[in-house]
Amino acid sequence: MHRFKKIGIIASLVATMTFSMVACSSNNLEEGNETIDTAEASNEASQETSTAKYIFMFIGDGMSYPQVNGAQIYNGTVDNEDSVELTRLGFTEFPVTGSASFAPDSASTATSIASGVKTHSGVIGLEADKTTEVTTIAEQLKEKGYKVGIVSTVTLNHATPAAFYANVESRNSYYDIALQMADSDFDYFAGGELGQPTGKDKDQRDIYEILEEKGYTVTRDKDEILSLDNESGKVYAINPELVGGAMEYSIDMDEDSLKLSDLVSTGINVLDNEEGFFMMVESGKVDWAGHANDAMSNIQDVVAFDEAISEAVKFYNEHPDETLIIVTGDHETGGMTLGQATTGYDTAFDLLSNQKMSYEAFDEVLKTYLEANPNASFDDTFSLVTENFGLLKEGEDDNLLVLTEYELNKVKAAYEETLKPAEERATGEEATILYGGYEPLTVTLTHILNNKAGIGWTSYSHTGLPVPVYAIGAGAEEFNGFYDNNFFLQT
């Protein structure tokens, strides 16, 4: 068994279910409309012991410092005309902040977060020998009588959620992972659906049938989901609006869509009980938007994540001495940078608001248009660009949305690539740098709009930036400082 220098607070929680309350400075924080009253703490209070009965762990996949601050600058720019100010996201005002160094793979990183052990890339819930099963924080708390919830905007059997209930050598063993989910006995699953529900070769029993056999209510009905409570038994609430098994990007949702914040408030209703609960909530598409180099979709999902966290903060305000909320990321994605060569010291994040849909939704719009209009000229298609990204071919000199000649040539070259069948598109170093395997026109448009706003991208992959950690509530002070990713739970 591994031994590490520091003892993580969750390990303490699991081991003893009690810990010292250490004073956080008494202050008020604005969280949207929620005011956070941090526990009135004094030297006397630091001697008392308390139990973290309710634990929320929020993981923004691909969310590092640029993603968090990008969202704050964007909101600040839109909120304050003519000046750049930060509009703080609620969770960034938590009294305790730290920084963690994470390996850039979601499977091993989530295993480290969930179980406190370091393992190989791609491995879930097994030690470095790929054989010894680890017991996750969620499993340990379940054992203690807590109810457990696992929520993700993307599929529930991919690496991050799986690290809380599964033990498999490969993150790609989706069907095996789903079987372990059905056997987890956890109380609440919510968000996306399951990848490969009948196995890789589509020759296995339907996993949803198995889940129902194991006592789960599987529902895809919005009203039914919103009416769930702690009498509902074990449930798997699947968002009725999905794209490829995952929830839509926030930017693509409408008023009536079931949001991540709804799934967190419903989760609280389902899990709330006298024995306590643990809820892990992952925002998975911050990562995807990072891979695709789409800042607006990235930012809007970070903002939606903050709204989901504020549901936990409401609960915290009702149970401040018994609730711990931790917010972190698992790694950075895309090499997102705030600042870009052609804009120098300036930013114009408000330009991003001209983007009306995610790269994912625009790919569909473009495909449908080109299928219906196979002889469309560049100028014809460009009307879609103006409509959905605000970019213009010509206009007043001071209009930042007008493409320069350099940019227009890039868009034209990308359009030529887009018109080719996938197998005839350019490969090699330049194509990799320009398009990264994404739809050439779409990724060129997000690059140009992002660059004009003052956002740069260096990669289509994960990068090694550290991630922030924010904590509030019972035991939060343990998350001060800089530490390794297995700090969250040491065994």
Ligand SMILES: [Zn+2]
């Ligand atoms: Zn990723």
